[in-house]
Amino acid sequence: MTSPEKFTGWIGHDKESTKGNLKWEEFTPKTFADTDIDIKISHCGICGSDCHTLRSGWGPTHYPICVGHEIIGHVVRVGKSVTRFQVGERVGVGAQAGSCLRDDCEECSNGRENHCLKMVGTYNGKYADGSRSSGGYANYTRVPAHFAVKVPQAISSADAAPMMCGGITVYAPLKKNGAGPGKRIGIVGVGGLGHFGVLFAKALGCDKVVGISRSQSKEKDVLAMGADTYIATSEDKDWKKKHANSLDLIISTVSSPDMPLDGYLRLLRTNGQFIQVGAPEDKMPAIPAFALIAKGCKIGGSMIGAPHEIEEMLRFAAEKKVKPVIQQRRMEDANQAVVDMEAGKARYRYVLVNADHNDHARL
Incomplete structure (x- = not known):
C-alpha cells in the first residue's frame, strides 16, 4: 500500500475554526523528498497549540490549515534516502517536522533540533522548498524521516499520541x-x-x-x-x-x-x-x-524536545508503565472535540482515532 496524491483532513479557514467550523477537505501535502516518509494516521492527540493556531492566537496563521502534532500511524511510503524506517512500521511525529540539520548548526549538530533557528513546525510551517507543513487531523501525513520516532510495542497508539507533544x-x-x-x-x-x-x-x-x-x-x-x-x-x-x-x-x-x-x-x-x-x-x-x-x-x-529525547521518553514510559488519562474521540467528530477542548472538558487529553486506520490494519 502507498499514499494517495492528495491527503484529506480537517481544514481551518479562519479564526472561527475552533467554533465547530473545520471542514473535511482534500489538501496537497509537502512535495515528497527522498528523505521523507508518508504515514497512514491511526491516532492524533488534540493539543492546546492546535486551538491557539486555529484562532491565530499566537500570531497570524497561514490558512487554510490542517493542525495536529501528536501523530501516531504506520509508514506507507519511504524515500530513497531513508534507511531508518520500513513500510508497515508504527511511528510517531511530534510538534516539529523540520530543521536545517546542518553540521555547522550548533543546535542540530548537538541534538537540539527543536531550538534550530530554521525549525519547521508540524503544521503552519514552511519547508525550505516552499512547501507548507500540515498536521494530523487527517488520514495521512508526510514528514522528513528524521523527525519521526519509533514507538515501543508496549505502548498503545492511543496512549503514545499525546506523548508526542504533551x-x-x-x-x-x-x-x-x-x-x-x-x-x-x-x-x-x-x-x-x-x-x-x-x-x-x-x-x-x-x-x-x-x-x-x-x-x-x-x-x-x-x-x-x-x-x-x-x-x-x-x-x-x-x-x-x-x-x-x-x-x-x-x-x-x-x-x-x-x-x-x-x-x-x-x-x-x-x-x-x-x-x-x-x-x-x-x-x-x-x-x-x-x-x-x-x-x-x-x-x-523549555520547548518540546528533540527526536532523540522523544524516543528516550517513550522507552522510559514503556519501562515504567506510564499511562496517560485520555478520552478517545472519532476523527469524524473532530469539530466537537475541539469545541469541548476549548471549553476545558478534556480529562485529560483528547485523542482522535481513525477507525479504519487502527493498529491492526493490513498495509
Missing part, C-alpha cells in the same frame, strides 16, 4: 533540571500537559510531587495519578505560607497575566528553579525581582 513538553524539563530521587517537584496546572508532569515526576522517583491548580475540582484525580499533595490556590488563602520553601523545581504548564508568580516562587527552596512551558497568547506577569534575589532561584523555559 508528554515530551514536561518530560524534557523534568529530566534536564534534575527531577529524580531526593527532589521535590511542583506541577502548576493539571490539564493535558500538567497531568503528564505528575505522572512523569512520580515515575522518575521524585521524593515529593505536588499538583497545583486554582480549584479543588481535580484534587482526587491528581492524587490518584500519584501526587503526594495538592494545592488549590483560589480556595486556600494561606497556600503561599503553608507551602513556602518546599519545592526544588516547579514546571508551569499555565500562562496568564494574573497568574500568582510571586506565590509560586515563594514555594521554591534556595536555588530552586521555575520552568515555564505554557505558552501565552498575552503577557506573562512581571517578574518579582526580590523573589529571585532572596533565594537565588532561577526562572527558565
Whole structure:
C-alpha cells in the first residue's frame, strides 16, 4: 500500500475554526523528498497549540490549515534516502517536522533540533522548498524521516499520541533540571500537559510531587495519578505560607497575566528553579525581582524536545508503565472535540482515532 496524491483532513479557514467550523477537505501535502516518509494516521492527540493556531492566537496563521502534532500511524511510503524506517512500521511525529540539520548548526549538530533557528513546525510551517507543513487531523501525513520516532510495542497508539507533544513538553524539563530521587517537584496546572508532569515526576522517583491548580475540582484525580499533595490556590488563602520553601523545581504548564508568580516562587527552596512551558497568547506577569534575589532561584523555559529525547521518553514510559488519562474521540467528530477542548472538558487529553486506520490494519 502507498499514499494517495492528495491527503484529506480537517481544514481551518479562519479564526472561527475552533467554533465547530473545520471542514473535511482534500489538501496537497509537502512535495515528497527522498528523505521523507508518508504515514497512514491511526491516532492524533488534540493539543492546546492546535486551538491557539486555529484562532491565530499566537500570531497570524497561514490558512487554510490542517493542525495536529501528536501523530501516531504506520509508514506507507519511504524515500530513497531513508534507511531508518520500513513500510508497515508504527511511528510517531511530534510538534516539529523540520530543521536545517546542518553540521555547522550548533543546535542540530548537538541534538537540539527543536531550538534550530530554521525549525519547521508540524503544521503552519514552511519547508525550505516552499512547501507548507500540515498536521494530523487527517488520514495521512508526510514528514522528513528524521523527525519521526519509533514507538515501543508496549505502548498503545492511543496512549503514545499525546506523548508526542504533551508528554515530551514536561518530560524534557523534568529530566534536564534534575527531577529524580531526593527532589521535590511542583506541577502548576493539571490539564493535558500538567497531568503528564505528575505522572512523569512520580515515575522518575521524585521524593515529593505536588499538583497545583486554582480549584479543588481535580484534587482526587491528581492524587490518584500519584501526587503526594495538592494545592488549590483560589480556595486556600494561606497556600503561599503553608507551602513556602518546599519545592526544588516547579514546571508551569499555565500562562496568564494574573497568574500568582510571586506565590509560586515563594514555594521554591534556595536555588530552586521555575520552568515555564505554557505558552501565552498575552503577557506573562512581571517578574518579582526580590523573589529571585532572596533565594537565588532561577526562572527558565523549555520547548518540546528533540527526536532523540522523544524516543528516550517513550522507552522510559514503556519501562515504567506510564499511562496517560485520555478520552478517545472519532476523527469524524473532530469539530466537537475541539469545541469541548476549548471549553476545558478534556480529562485529560483528547485523542482522535481513525477507525479504519487502527493498529491492526493490513498495509
